Amino acid sequence: MWVTVTVNGERVRRDVEPRLLLVHFLRDELGLTGTHWGCDTSNCGACAVWLDGEPVKSCTVLTVMTDGHEVRTIEGLDATGELDVLQRAFLACHGVQCGFCTPGMLMTARALLDRNPDPSEEEIREAISGQVCRCTGYASIVRAIRWAADEERRARTATEEVGE
Amino acid sequence: MTAIGRPHDPRGDTEERPLGHGRMPRKEDARFLRGRGQFIDDITRPGLLHLAILRSPLAHARIVRIDTTAAQAHPKVKLVVTGEMLAKLPGLATPARGANQATASDASPNGRGLAWMPTLADDVQAVLATDKVRFQGQEVAFVVATDRYAARDALELIDVEYEPLPPVVDPRAALDPDAPVVRDDLVAAGKPGPPNHCFDWEAGDQAAVDAVFARDDVVTVRQEMVYPRVHPAPLETCGAVADFDPIEQTLTVWCTSQAPHAHRTLFAALTGLPEHRIRVISPDIGGGFGNKVPIYPGYVCTIVAAWLLGRPVKWTEDRYENLVSTAFARDYHMTGEIAATRDGKILAVRATVLADHGAFNAVAVPSRYPAGFFGGVFTGSYDVGAAYCRVTAVYTNKAPGGVAYACSFRITEAVYLIERLVDCLAAELDLDPVELRRRNLLRAEQFPFRTATGWTYDSGNYEATLQEALRLADYAALREEQAQRRARGELMGIGISFFTEAVGAGPRRHMDIKGLGMADAASLVVHPHGGAELRVSCQTQGQGHETTFAQIVAEELGIPPEDVRVVHGDTERTPYGLGTYGSRSTAVSGAAAALAARRVREAARQIAAAMLEVSPDDLRWTKGSFHVAGDESSAVTIGEIARFAYGPDLPAHLESGLRAELSYDPPALTNPYGCYICVVDIDPGTAVVRVRRFIAVDDCGTRINPMIVEGQVHRGLTDGIGMALMQMIAFDELGNCLAGSLMDYLLPSALEVPNFETGATVTPSPHHPLGAKGIGESATVGSPPAIVNAVVDALRPFGVRHIDMPLTPSRVWEAMVRAGIATHAGPPA
Numbered sequence: 001m002w003v004t005v006t007v008n009g010e011r012v013r014r015d016v017e018p019r020l021l022l023v024h025f026l027r028d029e030l031g032l033t034g035t036h037w038g039c040d041t042s043n044c045g046a047c048a049v050w051l052d053g054e055p056v057k058s059c060t061v062l063t064v065m066t067d068g069h070e071v072r073t074i075e076g077l078d079a080t081g082e083l084d085v086l087q088r089a090f091l092a093c094h095g096v097q098c099g100f101c102t103p104g105m106l107m108t109a110r111a112l113l114d115r116n117p118d119p120s121e122e123e124i125r126e127a128i129s130g131q132v133c134r135c136t137g138y139a140s141i142v143r144a145i146r147w148a149a150d151e152e153r154r155a156r157t158a159t160e161e162v163g164e
Numbered sequence: 165m166t167a168i169g170r171p172h173d174p175r176g177d178t179e180e181r182p183l184g185h186g187r188m189p190r191k192e193d194a195r196f197l198r199g200r201g202q203f204i205d206d207i208t209r210p211g212l213l214h215l216a217i218l219r220s221p222l223a224h225a226r227i228v229r230i231d232t233t234a235a236q237a238h239p240k241v242k243l244v245v246t247g248e249m250l251a252k253l254p255g256l257a258t259p260a261r262g263a264n265q266a267t268a269s270d271a272s273p274n275g276r277g278l279a280w281m282p283t284l285a286d287d288v289q290a291v292l293a294t295d296k297v298r299f300q301g302q303e304v305a306f307v308v309a310t311d312r313y314a315a316r317d318a319l320e321l322i323d324v325e326y327e328p329l330p331p332v333v334d335p336r337a338a339l340d341p342d343a344p345v346v347r348d349d350l351v352a353a354g355k356p357g358p359p360n361h362c363f364d365w366e367a368g369d370q371a372a373v374d375a376v377f378a379r380d381d382v383v384t385v386r387q388e389m390v391y392p393r394v395h396p397a398p399l400e401t402c403g404a405v406a407d408f409d410p411i412e413q414t415l416t417v418w419c420t421s422q423a424p425h426a427h428r429t430l431f432a433a434l435t436g437l438p439e440h441r442i443r444v445i446s447p448d449i450g451g452g453f454g455n456k457v458p459i460y461p462g463y464v465c466t467i468v469a470a471w472l473l474g475r476p477v478k479w480t481e482d483r484y485e486n487l488v489s490t491a492f493a494r495d496y497h498m499t500g501e502i503a504a505t506r507d508g509k510i511l512a513v514r515a516t517v518l519a520d521h522g523a524f525n526a527v528a529v530p531s532r533y534p535a536g537f538f539g540g541v542f543t544g545s546y547d548v549g550a551a552y553c554r555v556t557a558v559y560t561n562k563a564p565g566g567v568a569y570a571c572s573f574r575i576t577e578a579v580y581l582i583e584r585l586v587d588c589l590a591a592e593l594d595l596d597p598v599e600l601r602r603r604n605l606l607r608a609e610q611f612p613f614r615t616a617t618g619w620t621y622d623s624g625n626y627e628a629t630l631q632e633a634l635r636l637a638d639y640a641a642l643r644e645e646q647a648q649r650r651a652r653g654e655l656m657g658i659g660i661s662f663f664t665e666a667v668g669a670g671p672r673r674h675m676d677i678k679g680l681g682m683a684d685a686a687s688l689v690v691h692p693h694g695g696a697e698l699r700v701s702c703q704t705q706g707q708g709h710e711t712t713f714a715q716i717v718a719e720e721l722g723i724p725p726e727d728v729r730v731v732h733g734d735t736e737r738t739p740y741g742l743g744t745y746g747s748r749s750t751a752v753s754g755a756a757a758a759l760a761a762r763r764v765r766e767a768a769r770q771i772a773a774a775m776l777e778v779s780p781d782d783l784r785w786t787k788g789s790f791h792v793a794g795d796e797s798s799a800v801t802i803g804e805i806a807r808f809a810y811g812p813d814l815p816a817h818l819e820s821g822l823r824a825e826l827s828y829d830p831p832a833l834t835n836p837y838g839c840y841i842c843v844v845d846i847d848p849g850t851a852v853v854r855v856r857r858f859i860a861v862d863d864c865g866t867r868i869n870p871m872i873v874e875g876q877v878h879r880g881l882t883d884g885i886g887m888a889l890m891q892m893i894a895f896d897e898l899g900n901c902l903a904g905s906l907m908d909y910l911l912p913s914a915l916e917v918p919n920f921e922t923g924a925t926v927t928p929s930p931h932h933p934l935g936a937k938g939i940g941e942s943a944t945v946g947s948p949p950a951i952v953n954a955v956v957d958a959l960r961p962f963g964v965r966h967i968d969m970p971l972t973p974s975r976v977w978e979a980m981v982r983a984g985i986a987t988h989a990g991p992p993a
Contacts, residue, residue, distance in 0.1 A: 017313065019313070020313070024312070024313075027205070027206075028311075028312075032199075033199070033203075033205075033206040034198065034199015034200065034201075035199070036203065036205075036399075036400070036450070037205065038399050038400065038401075038450075038483070039483040039905070039906045040482055040483050040484075040905070041483070041905050041906055041907050043905070043906035043907060043911075044399060044483075044906055044911075046399055073199070074198065074199035075198070075199055077198075078198060083197065083198075087197040087198070090193070090197055091189050091190070091193045091194075091197060092189060094189070094190070094871050094872070094874075094875050096190065096192075096193045096196045096197060097451075097706035097707070097708070097875060097879065098196075098398075098399070098400070098448070098449060098450050098451045098705055098706025099192070099193075099195070099196025099197075099201045099448060099450070099706065100201070100203065100398075100399040100400045100450030100451060100706075101399050102196050102197060102199075103199040106197070121919075124914075125914040125915055126914075126915070128913075128914050129913045129914050129915045130913070131913075131914075132399060132906070132911050132913060133399070134397065134398055134399050134451045134453070134879070134882075134911065135451060135706045135875070135879045136875060136878055136879060136882075137875075137878030137879050137881055137882035137917055137920060138878075138882070138913075138914040138917055139878055139917070139919050139920055140875060140878065141914070142914065142919070
């Protein structure tokens with residue numbers, strides 16, 4: 001089946017098997033190996049990407065379902081060439097160990113901050129509860145997301161002051 | 165709720181950044197944050213084929229017939245292989261072997277070709293089953309196809325006829341005279357003893373212990389406890405890519421390996437190709453925790469497929485395969501007994517253990533210690549005069565493994581045993597568990613301390629660590645709060661554990677794996693522009709070696725860690741060593757790196773002396789440069805020395821360049837330790853346990869990067885919560901694995917773990933060049949008993965003395981029902 005999908009802003013058209021999972025399409029067809037595969041059952045979140053701005057587990061999305069839609073992956077997070085504030089936050093707060101959960105974690109965290117710029121710790125933990133990390137114990141990731149929220153608020157305030 | 169603290173801000177003054185040890189962000193994060201890590205499934209090669217493995221649906225069955233005709237007819241299939249075919253392959257070397265080539269028959273057990281392989285223990289394991297299957301999920305055949313979906317499709321086309329056999333599932337029944345025989349292959353080869361008996365191991369002085377228990381002036385407590393079968397479940401499963409060059413007769417294997425050099429030697433023994441024709445590359449590893457130490461049949465299948473087809477082949481297991489077939493951990497069924505005076509002085513400890521090793525003994529432990537370090541350290545952190553343990557290991561129809569999951573070679577089980585026993589004794593004596601521990605903890609002046617079973621602890625100041633934990637927890641206030649809550653009918657528990665680890669194996673004369681002494685090496689080169697390259701034999705799985713090891717060199721040479729590149733995970737680019745597990749990296753490779761750097765510094769002194777035309781003895785070292793004593797303006801930096809070292813003006817008596825390579829043979833184990841306090845609340849209506857607080861004070865000696873150390877502790881504490889409350893690889897009576905997905909095998913999410921409260925004391929190891937002890941497994945080892953102790957403490961007023969892990973709501977509820985504070989109809993009104 002032919003699908004046309006926009007991945008990280010770029011339109012791609014491919015002939016794929018109807019059963020091809022999005023995670024395998026991204027990894028094997030497009031070479032976007034930043035999206036990882038971890039469990040097959042939507043439990044671990046290593047494969048989380050955005051579908052039309054909403055985080056989804058790409059191991060349980062068929063590629064054909066993305067026809068005409070937009071997908072964003074970790075490779076699109078720093079598309080401007082500059083690290084996203086969340087990426088800087090994960091570096092600052094030791095939110096990365098083995099790095100396998102990191103892309104999915106970042107995509108989910110970005111979606112959280114986009115709709116809730118000032119999340120509480122409980123809201124952060126709830127938001128990433130579908131993302132398994134076997135290394136950090138989550139505390140540093142929770143801290144990183146909060147750090148990023150503070151950083152973005154500071155940046156917004158600074159912009160507003162300049163605007164005044 | 166603990167406030168979210170502001171972390172160290174790396175964008176701050178560069179002056180705050182350490183030139184050596186200290187808190188700094190990790191160098192490797194740059195690629196991981198962008199999704200640019202190179203994990204095993206990210207490796208690709210031109211013409212890559214995909215391998216998939218057919219696994220047994222039954223725990224125990226005779227293979228009557230395998231029909232692969234339909235699979236072979238699949239248009240995308242290139243190869244289908246069964247055990248019978250592997251048995252006919254003697255090895256991968258060309259027929260005319262050079263004298264210096266390994267012979268496959270050395271390792272090919274009983275002349276069964278490549279159908280069997282040696283395990284890391286003194287046993288063999290089927291690569292693909294030939295005669296019968298011995299656990300559910302065992303490898304039966306493999307398919308290679310042009311894409312991963314087609315390979316899976318073709319597995320469905322293989323028709324296997326099984327004759328089911330009764331399985332051995334309960335290890336307690338394995339030695340029954342009428343038990344089904346798991347390893348008829350070993351029995352046929354003349355294995356003595358009961359057919360399912362694997363080994364016996366004992367340590368300590370049985371008579372001395374018996375004498376104490378026979379005294380009528382001692383209080384004794386006996387407790388049975390199970391450390392259930394669990395699985396490390398790294399987020400990345402295991403896999404391999406193999407590529408064989410038939411012209412050069414060279415094999416390249418990318419695989420998820422915590423020990424690339426050891427794996428290469430084992431691949432050499434198995435295939436008959438010598439090491440110099442094999443390159444093992446371990447790329448970025450998505451978590452290991454011991455799961456990636458053993459050799460798996462999948463690796464061997466991938467290698468064989470690449471050799472047979474002359475094309476690169478990839479195998480990546482799925483989550484089911486990872487959980488049901490790769491190294492499990494624990495499965496220790498223990499009976500502990502402790503004897504003490506009435507005022508709480510512990511006199512003796514006795515442990516009787518039944519160990520379930522599954523269908524093949526594939527434990528990864530130093531060969532002289534088949535039960536790991538259990539027997540050396542099961543007296544814990546206490547001054548115990550007499551101790552004896554006996555471990556009996558048995559075969560069952562379950563997956564092989566046994567030593568994995570950050571266990572420090574079975575110290576997890578030992579620490580759990582003694583820390584539960586001490587709490588049981590405290591209940592018996594009606595003493596506070598902290599007070600009982602305080603009366604028995606080793607005192608600072610007793611170090612180096614020799615345990616009752618003859619092991620030596622290098623250093624410690626346990627009282628200080630205990631005090632720090634009590635202070636951070638505000639223990640007295642917690643007990644007051646508990647009394648108030650109890651009065652209101654709430655179930656709050658406080659648990660403590662004090663653990664002592666033994667990590668950093670060797671020394672090599674005592675510790676080897678398959679005859680390979682447990683040493684690790686480092687090779688350090690300083691280039692003409694002053695940057696350094698450190699090559700180490702250990703392999704990171706997320707521990708941050710590229711940062712920590714750069715900091716070790718930076719500290720010794722006084723150059724920025726950014727200028728030190730750490731190379732690892734490739735047998736062609738690194739010196740030989742045994743790899744990363746058992747908290748060995750900083751303890752062994754870290755020592756090698758430090759000593760190599762010191763050797764480079766001494767070489768630099770000779771060169772600097774030539775540059776400054778003085779005697780080397782007249783030079784003084786300040787971090788990063790040598791100067792003539794009394795004249796700091798004469799200083800030459802490591803960079804300047806390096807440039808000179810490669811230049812034309814270097815005197816003839818000095819060797820060109822600036823480098824050192826050495827292997828470090830640890831003189832002894834190091835002994836990290838710690839004190840953990842856990843606070844739990846049990847919901848009286850649902851029996852759900854919530855970990856409200858967790859206080860962890862670790863002493864791992866010198867901390868090279870405290871940020872990374874804390875991260876390691878956080879990981880282990882989360883492991884502990886998972887093991888104590890959620891995780892178990894369970895089986896039904898037919899040997900069906902009931903934990904084959906992450907829907908059934910529960911890993912902690914962000915909702916189950918609190919914000920950990922960590923603390924530190926620093927008691928350097930006296931024999932490690934940096935005073936460092938290792939931290940990778942401390943929290944996994946030390947935290948489960950603190951959590952169980954806390955839950956039991958909550959229920960102690962109702963007579964509960966022990967509940968076996970995992971403390972799921974149903975298990976806690978059962979205990980509450982037995983204690984009369986809940987009924988199956990619901991909580992009492």
